[in-house]
Amino acid sequence: MQQPVDQIVQTLRDKGLRVTPQRFAVYSNLLARADHPTAEQILGDLNQAAPTSSQATVYSSLQALRDVGLVREVLLEEGICRYDANVAPHHHFRCSSCGAIEDIAWEQFQNISLDQLRPGLQVEDYEVTVRGQCDRCTPTS
Amino acid sequence: MQQPVDQIVQTLRDKGLRVTPQRFAVYSNLLARADHPTAEQILGDLNQAAPTSSQATVYSSLQALRDVGLVREVLLEEGICRYDANVAPHHHFRCSSCGAIEDIAWEQFQNISLDQLRPGLQVEDYEVTVRGQCDRCTPTS
DNA sequence: CTTTGTGCAAACGATTTGCAGGATG
DNA sequence: CATCCTGCAAATCGTTTGCACAAAG
Numbered sequence: 280m281q282q283p284v285d286q287i288v289q290t291l292r293d294k295g296l297r298v299t300p301q302r303f304a305v306y307s308n309l310l311a312r313a314d315h316p317t318a319e320q321i322l323g324d325l326n327q328a329a330p331t332s333s334q335a336t337v338y339s340s341l342q343a344l345r346d347v348g349l350v351r352e353v354l355l356e357e358g359i360c361r362y363d364a365n366v367a368p369h370h371h372f373r374c375s376s377c378g379a380i381e382d383i384a385w386e387q388f389q390n391i392s393l394d395q396l397r398p399g400l401q402v403e404d405y406e407v408t409v410r411g412q413c414d415r416c417t418p419t420s
Numbered sequence: 421m422q423q424p425v426d427q428i429v430q431t432l433r434d435k436g437l438r439v440t441p442q443r444f445a446v447y448s449n450l451l452a453r454a455d456h457p458t459a460e461q462i463l464g465d466l467n468q469a470a471p472t473s474s475q476a477t478v479y480s481s482l483q484a485l486r487d488v489g490l491v492r493e494v495l496l497e498e499g500i501c502r503y504d505a506n507v508a509p510h511h512h513f514r515c516s517s518c519g520a521i522e523d524i525a526w527e528q529f530q531n532i533s534l535d536q537l538r539p540g541l542q543v544e545d546y547e548v549t550v551r552g553q554c555d556r557c558t559p560t561s
Numbered sequence: 562c563t564t565t566g567t568g569c570a571a572a573c574g575a576t577t578t579g580c581a582g583g584a585t586g
Numbered sequence: 587c588a589t590c591c592t593g594c595a596a597a598t599c600g601t602t603t604g605c606a607c608a609a610a611g
Contacts, residue, residue, distance in 0.1 A: 403551050474569070
């Protein structure tokens with residue numbers, strides 16, 4: 280996920296987005312993180328050292344990035360909108376104890392048979408959400 | 421889904437909930453509907469003829485019903501929390517054009533193999549969300 | 562008659578918007 | 587130098603809360 284600066288800049292330009300420090304920061308932060316942060320968490324992260332961005336800008340950056348398909352939202356909990364720079368199709372695991380979210384490779388559920396769905400439905404894609412306990416929350420030895 | 425009044429009353433009592441007209445209305449409305457309405461839609465539906473319930477009550481009824489496991493929330497779109505009286509595990513189809521939501525039988529994806537997941541994860545359940553076009557939105561003849 | 566639910570209105574948190582000034586290409 | 591972005595603050599949306607009154611068991 281770690282990408283050189285030039286490449287990120289190029290990606291943004293290719294999508295027709297102006298490269299501003301704030302927008303760049305939001306995107307590269309999202310690229311560098313393994314979790315799926317909320318807008319609030321991104322803002323906090325960016326402003327950790329010194330204030331570099333306002334909340335309105337983070338929101339609008341996320342919207343712009345989503346509009347051009349560089350970012351997608353992940354909805355697993357009520358009232359919580361998370362963001363993910365991994366737009367390739369993949370699934371999610373969510374720990375029902377600590378709430379940690381982890382990616383599951385797309386190939387994991389490649390064998391799903393959609394052919395028996397009600398006729399008339401045209402499938403574009405699908406996503407599996409798995410709920411359970413992660414290792415940290417499992418009292419396993 | 422259509423259930424006799426007595427049975428609904430009994431279900432609520434069994435769960436330790438007092439049976440008030442408002443709470444009864446919320447639950448039976450949810451039972452009778454095939455879609456997955458939002459709190460707002462339920463309120464509007466109940467107050468269609470005459471005002472019978474306030475928004476605060478609808479929200480608290482939904483919360484009470486959810487707490488005792490008679491209702492669950494369905495999260496498919498950003499910022500939209502839908503409710504479902506079908507608490508049996510099942511999957512969802514969402515039309516990416518009109519937003520209509522449709523249930524998919526649990527058995528449809530029963531053949532999912534979770535055994536190759538990263539060791540350390542303890543699976544409790546999973547859910548598949550399929551996105552596509554419903555018949556009304558497909559320009560098929 | 563005790564406990565719990567209702568309704569109102571105010572409070573709330575997350576996200577959006579209007580607008581003036583500033584930076585990008 | 588035209589366009590688009592940023593930041594602030596105010597607005598908005600869905601949901602929650604405090605409290606006095608009413609109803610359920």
